[in-house]
Amino acid sequence: MIVTEAIYNQETLIQYYQEVQSPLYVGIDGLRYTLSTEKYLDTVKPSGVIIMGGNIQSQEQLSDLISDIHSYAKSKGITIKVAIDEEGGLVSRLKALPSYPKDFKGVNEKNPAKTQQQIKLLQQIGIDINFAPVADVAYTSESVMKERSGGDTPEKVAEKALAYSKSLIEKGIAPTLKHFPGLGRTNKDTHLDKVEVEISLEDWIKTDAIPYTKAQETLSQFNVMLGHVTYPQIDKYPASISSKWVSILRNNIGFKGIIFTDDLKMQGLSGDASKYKCNTLNLSDEEYAIPVTIKQAKEAGVNHPLIILTQSQTQEVFSDWIRIEKDCR
Secondary structure, eight states: OOOOOOOOOHHHHHHHHHHHOOSOEEOOOSSSOOHHHHHHHHHHOOSEEEEOGGGOSOHHHHHHHHHHHHHHHHHHTOOOEEEEOOOBTTBOSSTTSTTSOTTOOGGGOOOHHHHHHHHHHHHHHTOOEEOOOBOOOOOSTTOTTTTTSSOSSHHHHHHHHHHHHHHHHHTTOBOEEEEETOSTTOSSOTTTSOEEOOOOHHHHHHTTTHHHHHHHHHOSOOEEEEOSEEOTTTOSSOGGGOHHHHHIIIIISOOOSOEEEEETTSTTOOOOGGGOOBSSOOTTSGGGHHHHHHHHHHHHTOSEEEEOOOHHHHHHHHHHHHHHHHHBO
16 A cells, blocks of 8 residues: 655634634643644644743743744644642742842732832743632631731632732733632641632532622733632532533623643542443543543633643553543433
């Protein structure tokens, strides 16, 4: 048999990328855009890339990396957003850079010049989306969000989160309020543990919902990130894979923007493989744990599931997710 290599014109390639771009936001390896990066993006075709500490060496290097990602997307006729989780304080990827404001405290920063300096840096390096600010209310000193939250009342948190969000928007960067519906009532970390919060929907609307309702009333644009927290009185599933919580966000809050999950590899999240009937796959196998949560998040109404793994791991997860979508109902 003679095999002839297929040759496609640029118009056909662009149409292909536009039609099959995945909803995933993913991490990338290394400090530079390389042929390996390009092949990875060709395979996973993500809607976004998140910058992590391992991608950062200097401001110039990082700017080049982000610019190369944007250029790749433009060449394919698609958009790839570049995001970063840059709260300031305990959660900062950029704090080692010389131009980063020293001891910047995020939403709790009292010096407006430091806030503007941090946001200006995000703008200069080409960030499209910041996965901040925190909108969790740290009700007690034992709260897992005590050092990251804007306060111990919904009103304090809303005031600080909205002020920071407005500053991001002014510089063309989309803010992301998190971790909906709220992690402030627990002392457990969803990176490590499954977390449950016992509160009714009625009480939640009167309290933890306030930063989101205020944002909906005030901000011209913002995103929301769903946390891996379960509220058993409201739904049996963690919010990040819960159609109930997406419905509350859309219908009760009136939110019309983009919804992200938190990183799907966290220990606090597990999908419900028993929901699906498959022709050949056994979804109880460990390799399908993250792909199942991708499927469940998308079916719940999430726009962009987030997975932060190595490129090779992400490609495996992506491949398994596609297999599940084809094989399981």
